[in-house]
Structures are given as structure tokens and as C-alpha cells.
Amino acid sequence: MTTIDVFLRHVTPQWMEPQRDDDIVISTRIRLARNFAHHAFPRKQQEDAAAAINEQVAEILQQYDFSYFTMQQLTPLQRLVLVEKHMISPLLAKRKHGSMLVTDDETMSVMVNEEDHLRIQSLQPGLQLQQAYARALHIDQLLEAHIDYAYDEQFGYLTTCPTNTGTGLRASVMLHLPALTLTNEMKQLIQTMPRLGMVVRGIYGEGSENLGNMYQVSNQMTLGKSEADILADLQAVTEKIIAREKEAREQLLYRAATALEDRIFRALGTLRYARTLSSEEAAACLSNVRLGINLGYIDDVAVDTINTCMMLIQRGFLQQYAGSTLQPEQRDIARAKLLREHLIEQRHTENDETNGEKGEDIV
Numbered sequence: 341m342t343t344i345d346v347f348l349r350h351v352t353p354q355w356m357e358p359q360r361d362d363d364i365v366i367s368t369r370i371r372l373a374r375n376f377a378h379h380a381f382p383r384k385q386q387e388d389a390a391a392a393i394n395e396q397v398a399e400i401l402q403q404y405d406f407s408y409f410t411m412q413q414l415t416p417l418q419r420l421v422l423v424e425k426h427m428i429s430p431l432l433a434k435r436k437h438g439s440m441l442v443t444d445d446e447t448m449s450v451m452v453n454e455e456d457h458l459r460i461q462s463l464q465p466g467l468q469l470q471q472a473y474a475r476a477l478h479i480d481q482l483l484e485a486h487i488d489y490a491y492d493e494q495f496g497y498l499t500t501c502p503t504n505t506g507t508g509l510r511a512s513v514m515l516h517l518p519a520l521t522l523t524n525e526m527k528q529l530i531q532t533m534p535r536l537g538m539v540v541r542g543i544y545g546e547g548s549e550n551l552g553n554m555y556q557v558s559n560q561m562t563l564g565k566s567e568a569d570i571l572a573d574l575q576a577v578t579e580k581i582i583a584r585e586k587e588a589r590e591q592l593l594y595r596a597a598t599a600l601e602d603r604i605f606r607a608l609g610t611l612r613y614a615r616t617l618s619s620e621e622a623a624a625c626l627s628n629v630r631l632g633i634n635l636g637y638i639d640d641v642a643v644d645t646i647n648t649c650m651m652l653i654q655r656g657f658l659q660q661y662a663g664s665t666l667q668p669e670q671r672d673i674a675r676a677k678l679l680r681e682h683l684i685e686q687r688h689t690e691n692d693e694t695n696g697e698k699g700e701d702i703v
Contacts, residue, residue: 342407342444344414348421348660351651353446358643359466363634364582366514366554367465369426370472372480373499373508373562374458375490381500382435382453390437390453397452398441400486401479406441406450417665420656426463431455448475450483455500456508458483467578469511469571496563506563509570513578518553518631519588520581526555529581537561538577552623552650557581589635604632608641611649612683616669617676622653645682652678 355367375381379389398408411419411432419433427446432438432454442449451459460483462476490498497508504510520526530540539560542550557578559570592600607628610617617625630646632638651657658674659666666674 341402344409344418347407347425347427347442347446348418350446351657352644352648353425353427353463355447355463355465356647356651357465358647362466363630363643364515364517364585365467365578366516367463368468368472369512369514369556370462370469370476371510371512372458372460372476373456373497373504373510374460374480374483374487375498375500376457377488377490379457379490382438382455382457383500385437385453387437393457394437394439394452396487397450397458397483398439400483401441401450404479404482406443406448408439408441410439411435411437417656417659421660424651424654424656429454429459432459448479450479456504467513467575469513469575473509473511473567473571502563503560504562506561507565507567507570509562509567510558511571511574512556512558513574514554514556515578515581515585516553516627516630517555517581517585518627519592520585521550521553522592523588525584525588529584533557533577534560536577537565537573551620552627554623554627589631593635600635601637604628604635604637608632608638608683611679613680614676616672617653617679618672619653619655619675622675622679623650626650626653641683649679649682652682 359365376393379385379393382390385393394410398406402408414422419428422428422440423430423433425446427442427449428440428451432440432451435453437453439452440449441452447463449461449463451461460476460479462472462479464472464475492498496506497504499505499508517526520529526540533540537560538557541556541558542554557574559565559574562570565573607625611622611625611629626646626649629638629641630643633641633643633646652661653675655671658671658678661678662670662674
């Protein structure tokens with residue numbers, strides 16, 4: 341079993357790898373909610389029942405190279421970092437009797453005793469709804485071969501929250517939408533989504549804020565539609581949003597190219613030379629630099645570096661990197677220092693490689 345330290349040290353997960361032809365969709369997530377029949381839901385369960393469920397799921401999935409961790413064995417900082425990596429939810433991080441199973445590449449995980457007994461999660465880079473669903477379904481079937489699920493012929497899979505009853509499927513895509521945000525179209529888009537059976541949330545899902553112009557678009561209901569219809573509808577909506585974002589970028593280039601270029605390079609200068617940065621300002625600057633890379637303005641920074649930086653600017657990662665608890669002002673200083681190191685180091689490394697020297701890997 342892989343140790344927790346390995347997962348914590350690995351900053352950028354595989355599902356954040358840039359896709360060659362997709363600079364708008366960051367990742368796809370499939371989540372299946374399931375519960376054990378004849379067991380109280382997690383909010384009402386006893387400690388011994390929760391422990392039994394943890395052990396049963398772990399026994400099944402450890403045969404398929406999943407690593408197993410209980411929330412009790414992890415420190416608050418370790419749980420926070422796992423939330424920041426999208427390996428667990430903020431809710432599971434607070435669950436005394438919850439646990440997590442995860443594959444080494446971090447693209448598959450199962451949260452146990454969260455809001456439901458099981459939350460099966462599949463993550464893939466770019467827009468890969470069918471592929472992500474197929475992997476989640478495979479794990480679901482492995483578990484169902486050993487577990488009697490709470491299921492009703494009329495209502496489908498039974499869940500703690502009624503909005504998850506039915507298929508138990510929550511499909512979502514994470515998109516970078518800076519142009520729609522700059523042109524003030526996001527507010528209208530967010531208001532339109534519920535009429536299409538979709539919802540737009542922040543980077544960490546329900547209740548979270550937009551950070552760095554990153555948004556999650558997901559299906560709103562799981563009852564009354566088949567899994568195929570849910571995936572097809574989300575695919576269609578996502579493709580329309582991608583088209584609108586591309587149009588908005590073209591409008592910005594046509595109407596305000598100089599202002600856009602100035603915004604992009606001011607952001608790059610801030611990241612390379614600022615001495616203190618809040619998470620909000622850092623994320624906004626990284627968003628602008630990502631847009632600059634996508635539009636061809638910036639050619640000495642890789643998207644991989646931006647993805648790494650988006651992880652490192654977060655509260656948990658900063659404190660793990662520093663090896664100590666940091667107060668807000670200290671975090672702002674540490675955040676600016678890390679960004680300078682990564683963005684200036686990459687530029688120097690690329691210059692060395694251009695001159696025939698071998699550059700060092702950036703962690």
C-alpha cells in the first residue's frame with residue numbers, strides 16, 4: 341500500500357495533465373453515490389457500524405491496488421491537502437469515522453461514510469465523460485458483487501440527499517472560463533443552467549467560490565433520467581460553453597487586444613516579482629497567465645507549471661511545504677515566494693536548455 345506521504349508530496353495529479361487540443365476543460369469527474377442496504381445512513385449510524393463498513397470496503401478494494409486511509413489516522417493538515425487535491429470532500433475531512441481508498445495515479449477514489457456510505461469517484465483530464473464513467477462503473481460493479489446496495493425498483497439507488505436518489509450519478513466538468521468572466525457573461529450563464537438541469541459551482545463544488553475563473557458544471561438531478569442521458573446532456577452543455585468561451589476570447593482580441601495583453605503580462609510580472617500575494621490575487625494572476633499561454637502571448641511558461649502553482653498556492657499545501665503552521669500574513673509571503681521560485685526557475689531552466697544545458701526538474 342502506498343503511504344500517505346507519497347500522495348501528499350505528489351503535487352499535480354494525473355487528471356490535471358494538459359490535453360493537447362483542450363485549453364478550456366481542465367478535468368472530468370464522475371461520482372456515484374451508493375449505500376448499504378439494512379444499514380442506517382452515515383448521519384445516523386453507530387461507530388461500530390461505520391467501522392464495519394470501512395473494513396468491508398477496504399478488504400474488497402485493497403485486492404485491486406487501492407490504498408486505504410481512515411480520517412482518524414490523518415492529521416487536520418493532511419486532510420486539508422487531500423481536499424485541495426480533490427481526493428476527498430470537505431465533508432469527509434470532518435467525518436470522524438470516514439475513510440478513503442485511492443489508486444496510485446489518484447484518478448480513482450472511494451470515500452466511505454461521507455454523506456452516503458460510498459462515494460465512488462473517477463477523475464480524468466479534459467472532457468472524457470464516457471471514459472470516466474466507465475471506470476467508475478467498473479469499481480461500482482466490483483463492490484456490488486460483495487455488497488447489497490440500498491435500491492428501490494421505483495426510485496433507484498437510495499441516498500441521504502433526495503437530489504442524489506435515482507442513478508446516484510453526479511457528473512461534472514471543471515472549466516477555465518476567463519473570457520466569459522471578463523465579459524460579464526458568467527452571471528447570466530449561471531442563472532441559465534438550472535433551466536437545463538445543470539448547476540455551476542466553484543472549484544470545490546457545492547458551497548465553494550470561483551477561484552481563478554475555474555468553474556464546475558454538473559447535472560442537478562439524478563432521478564428520472566438514465567445515466568446515458570445525464571452524460572449526453574452534460575456533454576452537449578459543456579460543448580456549448582466551450583464555444584461561448586472561444587467566442588468571448590475572440591471578442592476580447594478584436595475589441596481590446598492591447599488591454600488584454602497588458603492584463604496578461606501584468607499578471608505574469610506580479611507572479612514573478614511580488615513579495616506578498618493573497619490566494620485570490622494569485623489565482624487571478626495564474627488565470628490570466630494561463631489565458632496568455634492559450635492565446636500565444638506567453639511562450640516561456642508551460643501549462644503544467646500553472647497547474648502545479650494552482651495547487652501550491654492553497655492553504656494546506658503552503659503549510660505542508662513550509663513544514664509548519666502559518667498565519668495568514670505568513671501564508672501570503674510564502675505563496676509569493678513559491679510562485680517566484682517556480683516561474684522564474686522555469687524561465688531560467690528553459691534558457692539553459694536552449695543553450696544546450698540540461699535543466700533540473702521542478703517539483
